[in-house]
Amino acid sequence: MTDCQGDGEGTMSPMELFEKLNAQGEKVRSLKSAKAEKAEIDAAVQLLLKLKVDYKQMTGQDYKAGCPPSENLIVSNNGPAADDCDGEDLVDPWNVSASSTKGVDYDKLIVRFGSSKIDKELLERIEKVSGQRAHHFLRRGIFFSHRDMHQILDAYEKHKSFYLYTGRGPSSEAMHVGHLIPFIFTKWLQDVFDIPLVIQMTDDEKYLWKDLTLEECHRFTVENAKDIIACGFDVNKTFIFSDLDYMGASPQFYRNVVKVQKHVTFNQVKGIFGFTDSDCIGKISFPAIQAAPSFSSSFPQIFGGKKDVPCLIPCAIDQDPYFRMTRDVAPRIGLLKPALLHSTFFPALQGAQTKMSASDPNSSIFLTDTPKQIKNKVNKHAFSGGKDTVEEHRKYGGNTEVDVSFLYLTFFLEDDEKLEKIKEDYTSGALLTGELKKILIETLQPMIAQHQERRKQVTDEMVQQFMTPRPLNFKF
Numbered sequence: 028m029t030d031c032q033g034d035g036e037g038t039m040s041p042m043e044l045f046e047k048l049n050a051q052g053e054k055v056r057s058l059k060s061a062k063a064e065k066a067e068i069d070a071a072v073q074l075l076l077k078l079k080v081d082y083k084q085m086t087g088q089d090y091k092a093g094c095p096p097s098e099n100l101i102v103s104n105n106g107p108a109a110d111d112c113d114g115e116d117l118v119d120p121w122n123v124s125a126s127s128t129k130g131v132d133y134d135k136l137i138v139r140f141g142s143s144k145i146d147k148e149l150l151e152r153i154e155k156v157s158g159q160r161a162h163h164f165l166r167r168g169i170f171f172s173h174r175d176m177h178q179i180l181d182a183y184e185k186h187k188s189f190y191l192y193t194g195r196g197p198s199s200e201a202m203h204v205g206h207l208i209p210f211i212f213t214k215w216l217q218d219v220f221d222i223p224l225v226i227q228m229t230d231d232e233k234y235l236w237k238d239l240t241l242e243e244c245h246r247f248t249v250e251n252a253k254d255i256i257a258c259g260f261d262v263n264k265t266f267i268f269s270d271l272d273y274m275g276a277s278p279q280f281y282r283n284v285v286k287v288q289k290h291v292t293f294n295q296v297k298g299i300f301g302f303t304d305s306d307c308i309g310k311i312s313f314p315a316i317q318a319a320p321s322f323s324s325s326f327p328q329i330f331g332g333k334k335d336v337p338c339l340i341p342c343a344i345d346q347d348p349y350f351r352m353t354r355d356v357a358p359r360i361g362l363l364k365p366a367l368l369h370s371t372f373f374p375a376l377q378g379a380q381t382k383m384s385a386s387d388p389n390s391s392i393f394l395t396d397t398p399k400q401i402k403n404k405v406n407k408h409a410f411s412g413g414k415d416t417v418e419e420h421r422k423y424g425g426n427t428e429v430d431v432s433f434l435y436l437t438f439f440l441e442d443d444e445k446l447e448k449i450k451e452d453y454t455s456g457a458l459l460t461g462e463l464k465k466i467l468i469e470t471l472q473p474m475i476a477q478h479q480e481r482r483k484q485v486t487d488e489m490v491q492q493f494m495t496p497r498p499l500n501f502k503f
């Protein structure tokens with residue numbers, strides 16, 4: 028065991044044992060493929076079997092590659108297909124696909140990821156502490172899962188403030204409405220709690236993962252920052268940064284990156300992210316860079332060197348692996364674990380089985396779409412939960428659980444009563460698919476047009492201002 032891991036064998040956690048098993052499995056495979064001596068292979072297999080027995084004793088579960096135990100459990104993206112956990116939904120930072128047309132089973136995901144459901148009690152607490160009605164994303168379960176949100180509220184009640192951290196991987200110039208979800212919600216949190224916000228633009232990540240140049244990724248950062256700023260963030264309370272710029276300019280940020288790097292092993296990131304031996308080393312160390320903004324000491328210009336300002340991260344649930352890793356290392360480097368609020372995915376027009384993808388123009392409504400494009404896309408591509416003929420629809424009604432137009436309205440139609448009425452009428456058959464689509468089109472068109480108008484007002488100087496490291500305006 029390397030000194031990064033610390034613990035001796037006697038005190039191994041289920042996760043460490045799991046990693047040991049992964050490594051042993053790999054050793055057996057490589058011995059076999061290198062046609063090593065039989066005795067050597069046998070010895071390695073014996074150890075593998077023994078570890079499997081230990082694992083079963085410790086966790087009560089059979090060891091399965093790609094299916095880690097408890098809180099660290101995720102499905103890897105590029106491990107062998109046979110490693111996937113029994114026909115379950117696939118959710119990680121690079122893939123989202125559900126086995127059912129209703130989309131990902133989010134309750135199951137909470138159990139698998141070891142997070143907590145945002146229940147009625149938490150909703151009421153958020154309302155009480157913020158003094159505001161909960162955002163409709165919370166009321167409607169779009170933000171559905173959390174880690175340690177109660178602690179954030181406990182501290183806030185005692186006048187100990189916190190900061191928000193979210194981010195965006197700038198993989199293209201074209202952002203779609205789904206990308207706005209975490210930002211719309213983060214803006215609401217910033218307003219109701221009156222707290223600072225940092226937004227990480229992971230241009231380095233996109234350079235490492237995609238076939239793009241550094242210049243392209245950096246340009247996308249600036250273009251995407253304009254869309255983010257157009258969501259209405261307060262320049263006095265918001266710092267947007269490009270990894271490519273900020274990493275080199277901030278000694279404190281880089282120190283935190285290095286601390287994380289020292290305390291996470293290759294085996295751990297393999298288990299969490301599914302990296303393989305042939306992934307470039309940039310990918311393997313990248314998770315430390317996404318972890319660093321979770322610690323207030325990474326931003327001395329904002330927090331004046333304070334190490335203990337709690338962090339709350341609103342994000343889509345596919346980003347959780349990064350923060351499970353972050354929460355795992357935080358106490359080992361003497362820093363606070365970040366808290367999280369997780370959202371569901373924004374479904375593709377074609378159906379809730381997958382999320383919107385910027386690379387398929389027909390799967391998404393882009394922030395640059397014209398009213399006409401919006402109308403055509405919704406009419407042509409939005410998956411319908413209606414019946415095939417008007418007569419059948421009138422008789423049996425439509426299914427709002429799979430109907431993409433209805434799902435989109437749950438994101439963007441703020442009026443609860445109107446939404447409830449649409450649901451009733453669609454389910455009873457009184458409202459036809461074409462009529463439902465029309466309501467969606469008429470909701471999206473002004474929303475996108477207003478976004479475009481606000482984006483036009485965002486000047487290069489404003490972007491520059493948001494992206495300059497500086498003190499922010501807040502009282503703690």
Ligand code: TRP
Pocket residue numbers: 192193194195196197227228229232317340341342343346
């Ligand atoms: N990895 C994210 C993406 O590809 C970007 C990101 C960085 C992020 N830090 C984050 C997202 C914090 C949510 C919260 O989009």
